[in-house]
Amino acid sequence: MALNRRDFTLASLAAIAASSGLTLAVKAQGTKTIAVLFDGLYSEFWVAGIQIIRDELKKRGYEIMEAISDQDDNKQFEQVRAAIARKVDGIIIVQTDSNAVIPAIKAANAANIPMVHFNRPPAQSDAFSVAIQADNQKIAREAVDYACTVAQKSGKKHQAAILIGDLGDPNAIQRRDGFQEAVDKYPDAIEVVAKIPTEWNADTAFAGLTNALQANPDISFLFTSSDFLLPQIQQALKTADKWHKVGEDGHVILTGFDGFPDAYALMKDGYMDACGVQNLFFETQLAIQAILDLGEGKKVEKLLLDPGFAITQANMNEKASEMWGYVLWKEKNPG
Structure with a gap:
């Protein structure tokens, strides 16, 4: 199934991001209905995905x-029940908590309505x-491994920090x-001194990173578990006088994850070393095909993986066009 990457624009994404959390229906021709239930539109990845x-x-x-x-599990369960009451033909869902969504799955099973979890x-x-x-673990490992080779080539041991997402x-x-698998391979180049919980909250991430930089002023290696935290990272590193380009004195080796437009821009400008990229276009194709196949009674595996890839300063020119964030960045910065 081919998908045109230019079918959506930044303007349309912004419109979706501005929409309320109230349930709404988008009418189209046809007799079947798919419920699309997201836990939030708090990052560009979700905004682009739902569009x-x-x-x-x-x-x-x-x-x-x-x-x-x-991000309210009880509210989402009520939304699932509303979809079941409406007798939808399928549910594509993004839940907040992996355990809390189980009753919703069971309710959909009881109603014989297929459910696909997006991402x-x-x-x-x-x-x-x-x-x-x-394939989060592989993608993160490959991206951080590249950053570790950069650290190793510097000839000094780097103090490292990781911004950890919500462990639910x-x-x-x-x-x-x-991340841990990658840094464990380079004990002579990397020492992890800070593991910073963020709970996928920008304010929590900023406060945690600020405190970590104060407690460990020699931090020079940083991995963020999502690119949506990059503005807070930039602010914290600037405040600590650690916001410098690759090759400049004081540069913090920085690795991201997701493939946001901000990540591409920072790599292009030389502030970021690597990024683990989810193939958003491929994942949406998988989700749509899976819900349609299930609706037709076809057998579908319980887990469908996006292998993703790592984009680095070494392969950026070759791989940028495969990065969903580059596509959005390019729409905003034509020419």
């Missing part, structure tokens, strides 16, 4: 029941659903583990 899913389903003639739960899998249970997920999210756990 692509919406556009593709509308092209295929589906009605869309859409709701945002604002964030549920905890293991006897309930059936399909999850689309990036399997993605955060896998990214943390991928």
Whole structure:
């Protein structure tokens, strides 16, 4: 199934980001309805993802029941129940907590309505659903491994910090583990001195990083488990006089994850060394095809993986066009 990367624009994404969390329906031609239930639109990844899913389903003639739960598990369960009451033909969902979503899956199973988890899998249970997920551990490991080789070539030992996501999210756990696997290979070049919890909250991340930099002023290696925290990282590093380009004195070796437009811009400008990239276009294709296949009674594996990739200062010219953040950045910066 081909998907045109130019089908959505920054203007349309901004419009979605500004929408309320109230349940709404987008009418299209056809008799079938897919519920698209996200826990929030708090990052460009989710905004872009919901826009692509919406556009593709509308092209295929589906009605869309859409709701945002604002990271409230109880609210999302009520939204699932509302979708079941409406007798939708499928549910594409992004939950906040991998365990809290299990009752929603069981309710969908009881109603014989297929459910697909976009980008964030549920905890293991006897309930059936399909999850689309990036190979977070591998992607993080590859991106951080590149950064570690940069640290090793510098000839000195670097103090490292990691910004850890919400540990109720399997993605955060896998990214943390991928980071650890990479740095463990370079004991002579990397010493981890700070593991900073963020709970996927920008203010929490900023405060935690600021405190870590004060407690460990020699930190010179940093991994963030999501690029949406890059503005806070930039602010904290600037305040600590550590915001310098690759090759400049005082540069903090910086690795991100997700592939945001901000990440591409910072790599292009020389402030970031590497980024683990989720292939958003591929993941949305997987989610849409999975929900349609399930609706037709076809067998679908419970976990469908996006292998992703690492974009680095060494391969950026070659790989940029595959980065969803580059596509959005390019739309905003033509020419």
